[in-house]
Amino acid sequence: MTDADDPLLGKTLGGYTIDRRIGSGATGVVYAARDAAERVVAVKVLNEALGQIRSLRRRFEREARALSKLQHDKIVHIEDFGVVDEIVFIAMEYLEGETLEDRITREPIDAENALDVTRQVLEGVAFAHARQIVHRDLKPANVFLIGSSGTVSESNPSMEAKVLDFGLAKFLSIEELSQEGTLTRRGRVVGTPAYMAPEQITGVSLDLRADVYAVGIMLFELLADRRPFDSERRSKLLRAHLFEEVPKLASVRPGLVVDPDLETVVLRALAKDPADRYADAAALLEALEPFDGSAATLARPPRKRKRTRANSSSVVLSPEELADASSEDEGPATPAEASEPSITAVRADVPLGGLPSVPPPSSETTQKTRTVTAKTEEVSRTKGPPKPGEPTWRDAGWVTVLVWIVGLGLMGAVVALAAYATTVH
Numbered sequence: 001m002t003d004a005d006d007p008l009l010g011k012t013l014g015g016y017t018i019d020r021r022i023g024s025g026a027t028g029v030v031y032a033a034r035d036a037a038e039r040v041v042a043v044k045v046l047n048e049a050l051g052q053i054r055s056l057r058r059r060f061e062r063e064a065r066a067l068s069k070l071q072h073d074k075i076v077h078i079e080d081f082g083v084v085d086e087i088v089f090i091a092m093e094y095l096e097g098e099t100l101e102d103r104i105t106r107e108p109i110d111a112e113n114a115l116d117v118t119r120q121v122l123e124g125v126a127f128a129h130a131r132q133i134v135h136r137d138l139k140p141a142n143v144f145l146i147g148s149s150g151t152v153s154e155s156n157p158s159m160e161a162k163v164l165d166f167g168l169a170k171f172l173s174i175e176e177l178s179q180e181g182t183l184t185r186r187g188r189v190v191g192t193p194a195y196m197a198p199e200q201i202t203g204v205s206l207d208l209r210a211d212v213y214a215v216g217i218m219l220f221e222l223l224a225d226r227r228p229f230d231s232e233r234r235s236k237l238l239r240a241h242l243f244e245e246v247p248k249l250a251s252v253r254p255g256l257v258v259d260p261d262l263e264t265v266v267l268r269a270l271a272k273d274p275a276d277r278y279a280d281a282a283a284l285l286e287a288l289e290p291f292d293g294s295a296a297t298l299a300r301p302p303r304k305r306k307r308t309r310a311n312s313s314s315v316v317l318s319p320e321e322l323a324d325a326s327s328e329d330e331g332p333a334t335p336a337e338a339s340e341p342s343i344t345a346v347r348a349d350v351p352l353g354g355l356p357s358v359p360p361p362s363s364e365t366t367q368k369t370r371t372v373t374a375k376t377e378e379v380s381r382t383k384g385p386p387k388p389g390e391p392t393w394r395d396a397g398w399v400t401v402l403v404w405i406v407g408l409g410l411m412g413a414v415v416a417l418a419a420y421a422t423t424v425h
C-alpha cells in the first residue's frame with residue numbers, strides 16, 4: 001500500500017493526527033503524528049486484520065501496559081494508548097536514527113561502542129528487571145540508536161541507545177496460572193531463535209536470566225561481528241543453543257584480541273544452565289564496568305562480508321522442530337523453518353535442574369572424521385555421481401559385512417567338522 005492509499009493518513013486517533021508512515025512490520029505500522037501541542041510523536045497501529053485476533057490484540061495492549069510502567073531514559077517512552085473505532089494504537093516518543101540491527105548489518109562497530117551500547121541496553125533492561133518484567137525478545141532489531149549517522153566521528157563520538165518493543169514481555173509478579181500472566185498456554189514460550197535462551201527452547205519456566213542470555217548473544221555479535229551460533233537452518237541453530245559450546249571470540253573474528261576477563265564475562269552470560277549466568281541485567285552491567293575499548297582490539301583491518309538476517313525474526317516453532325532441536329542427531333528440515341509469524345513453542349521434557357549437555361568430540365575423533373570426509377569428497381570428485389542402479393560406497397560396505405559374516409560362518413563349520421572327526425574312532 002502506498003502512502004496515498006493509506007486511509008489513516010490525516011486521521012486523528014485519540015488526539016494524534018497521523019501525518020506519514022515511517023515503518024511497518026508483521027503486526028503493525030508506525031506513523032509520525034502530531035499531538036494537540038503540535039509535538040511530533042510516533043504512533044504504532046496494530047494491523048487491522050490482526051486487530052481481530054484476540055491474542056495479538058492482547059499482546060499489543062501488553063506492550064502498552066509494560067511501557068507505561070517503564071519510565072527510563074534507555075527505554076522508549078510511551079505517551080498514550082487506546083482504541084478508536086476498533087483501531088488499536090500506541091503513541092510513543094518519536095525517535096530519529098536507526099536500529100542496531102540496521103547499523104551492524106551495514107558495517108561493524110568498534111569495541112568501545114559495542115560495550116557502550118550494551119551497557120545502555122542493560123541499564124534499560126535492569127530497570128525493567130527491578131520491576132520483575134522480562135523483555136523476552138532482546139535483539140539488535142529492538143535496540144534503537146538515536147541520531148546514528150552510520151559512522152562514529154568527533155561530532156558523533158558515541159551512540160545513544162533505547163530499548164524497544166516490550167510486546168512479548170513477561171510479568172513475573174503476576175501469577176503464571178492467571179489469564180493475564182501469560183499470552184501463551186502453559187508450557188509454551190516466546191522469543192526469537194537467534195537470541196533465544198536454552199530454557200526458552202525447551203519450555204522450562206524462564207526468568208530474568210533469559211534476557212541476560214540474549215544480551216550476551218548481542219554483545220558477542222557486536223564484538224565478533226557474528227553471532228556465536230549463526231545457522232540459516234533453524235533446527236540446527238536451536239540445537240546449537242542447547243548443546244554446542246560457545247566459540248572463542250577470536251576464533252570467529254580473525255585478528256580480534258580480547259581481554260580474557262571480558263571473554264569470561266561473555267561466556268558466563270551465555271551459560272547453558274540459567275543457574276550459571278548472572279542473576280539479572282544489573283549483575284551483568286556491573287561485571288562489564290571495568291572494561292573499555294582496549295578490552296577488544298583488531299590486529300588487522302576488518303574484512304567486508306555479507307551478514308545474514310536468518311532467524312532474527314519472531315517465528316512459529318512447530319512441535320516437530322522442537323523435538324528435532326532437542327535431539328543430538330540432526331533431522332530433516334521442516335517446512336515450518338521458513339515461516340515468520342509471531343512465535344509459540346511446545347514445551348520439551350527437560351529436567352528443571354538444568355539442561356542436557358553433550359560432551360564435545362575429542363581432537364582425535366575430530367581429526368579422523370575430517371580425514372574420512374576429505375577422502376570421501378576426493379573419491380566423489382574423481383568418480384562423479386553414481387549412475388542409476390550403480391551400487392554406492394554405502395552399498396559396498398554392507399556387501400563387505402555380509403561376506404565377512406558368511407565367511408566366518410563357513411570357517412566355524414569347518415572347524416566344528418574337524419573337531420568332530422577327531423572324536424570318531
